[in-house]
Amino acid sequence: MTDYAGLVSAAGAMQRRQMYADPAVYEQELERIFGRCWLFLVHESQIPQPGDFFRTFMGEDDVLVVRQKDRSIKAFLNTCTHRGNRLCRADRGNAKAFACNYHGWAFGTDGALVNVPLEKDAYFSEIDKSRFGLVEVDQVASYKGLVFGCFDRNAPSLADYLGDMKWYLDVWLDAQPGGSALIGETQKVELMTNWKLPVENVCGDGYHLGWAHAGAMKAVQSMDFSGFTVGNASVELEGGLSIAGLNGHSVLATVDGVSGYSFYPDNAGILRYLEQNRPTAIERLGRLRGEKLWGSQLNLTVFPNLQFLPGLNWLRVYHPKGPGRIEQWTWAMVENAMPADIKQRILDNQLLTFGPAGLFDNDDGDNLAACTEQSRGWRTRQLDVHTNMAQGRSGARPGLPGDIAVGVVSEHNQRYFYRRWQEHMAAADWRAVPQYNLNSLQDAKDLAHVG
Ligand code: FES
Ligand SMILES: [Fe+2]
Known part of the structure; x- marks a missing residue:
């Protein structure tokens, strides 16, 4: 991993212009900043009801934020676990389930894979659906209406992060x-x-x-x-x-x-x-x-x-x-x-x-x-x-x-x-x-x- 810290002077008063244009610097930012920090997802007022969803991004990762039946909030990578299609195309709305456009796999609002077309005839009922649920964002937490997600399980709590x-x-x-x-x-x-x-x-x-x-x-x-x-x-x-x-x-x-x-x-x-x-x-x-x-x-x-x-x-x-x-x-x-x-x-x-x-x-x-x-x-x-x-x-x-x-x-x-x-x-x-x-x-x- 290249050390790019030197692109900023010790007191933060000078920046090398390379940091605004270099694809390699950007790649490392995706990992070390967007892959590590708590990122804003949605305001709770935007998904008030169970089934309400909002599509956003964490870095370049497409993320689906969904209000659960128990009113808690979960966030998932917005990608089908079968062949990787984008799962939800709408920016926001209310859904009972999310069905993929490609082959029709359907996921519940809790991320569980709930329907596989031709499960009996083509998969011979041998597919273990519990293995193919949506991938959850590692941490999701709210602070007074602002909902954040974090890909790093070792990050400090949101409360400590905001300090x-x-x-x-x-x-x-x-x-x-x-x-x-x-x-x-x-x-x-x-x-x-x-x-x-x-x-x-x-x-x-x-x-x-x-x-x-x-x-x-x-x-x-x-x-x-x-x-x-x-x-x-x-x-x-x-x-x-x-x-x-x-x-x-x-x-x-x-x-x-x-x-x-x-x-x-x-x-x-x-x-x-x-x-x-x-x-x-x-x-x-x-x-x-x-x-x-x-x-x-x-x-x-x-x-x-x-x-x-x-x-x-x-x-x-x-x-x-x-x-x-x-x-x-x-x-x-x-x-x-x-x-x-x-x-x-x-x-x-x-x-x-x-x-x-x-x-x-x-x-x-x-x-x-x-x-x-x-x-x-x-x-x-x-x-x-x-x-x-x-x-x-x-x-x-x-x-x-x-x-x-x-x-x-x-x-x-x-x-x-x-x-x-x-x-x-x-x-x-x-x-x-x-x-x-x-x-x-x-x-x-x-x-x-x-x-
Ligand atoms: S890629 Fe989604 S069902 Fe196949
Ligand atoms: Fe301005």
Whole structure:
């Protein structure tokens, strides 16, 4: 196994461009990152009833997630165990069983092989059907509505994998009774980019907001978002925090309790919702999260490929399709406590900004594709790219888990994202992957040199 950890510098501040284009690096990512980490599968709200199923991907593996009769959730490789045909072709639905198109083998929602055509006449009743059930994803677990799967039996539990990130996830997942849901259809976009580039773009790159999105910001009249001016002429750093050191997970946060909704052309109704429901959020989350984080723009990243953005209210997963291609799947996120008109407003706004034809998404797509393309040439791929902004300026903050840099323009989170990538790529298995328990905040100080 080649050691690709050297493609990232020790502090995560420099990356060799080869890592965005080399098929061999990508192959190792499929094994050591997508084959090892907990990956987002579905939101429980998308498969509420027994028999409900949802088709997704773990890395490049086609996966079928199915709500069981006892309401638990199982996930299977979506491939027939006879001759390997794709089993289910629908994206989602409700089924009593799954029958293969090729020769008609049928599997129950629990994965058991339940029917083999011509079992008596052609197999002479000698086939042991119990040997040919669907292959289950090794681990499936939920955290407050988000369902994850993992191919590695030796991975830490989902709760441990998320670690201190749960404290930040709860700002969205647990602020109001009833939790969250995803609404609308899956918005699928194919982008010719390496999967790491959109993740780092959203996890930490506040630098591009006032520049790449200047036109979009002007169009939705959110020129004051977190102290940005259109064209990056200035930014008030105290308007936000970059929070990382969370085992590859990270948070980009404004901290004023309302600015997430500054992207909405007419947000009076949403601001009223925040005002009316803030006492509940404070009761459930405490003053710091209820006042400062709930309603703020938060970019939450769960390593490696899940991001959700309370405020802009979308949740997205990036499915890699080779070193230079992804499918980006997006949904609008709502709190179940929201009235119907606010939910509709959120869906409309999400489509306007970060939908398939969204103003902001189109700004990003071209930049990400070009950065990927510019990593391919024989000479160019030997060059480095940089995330060295505000290095060494992070530390612990009372009451907040993680290693924290001031401002959402710092490249701090990207460094930690690449550090985690490096740690996984260097490790033969989970035993060699360091776990930082930042509950104590002590580890955050130990890691401060990384920033
Ligand atoms: S490949 Fe599915 S029944 Fe033969
Ligand atoms: Fe962007």
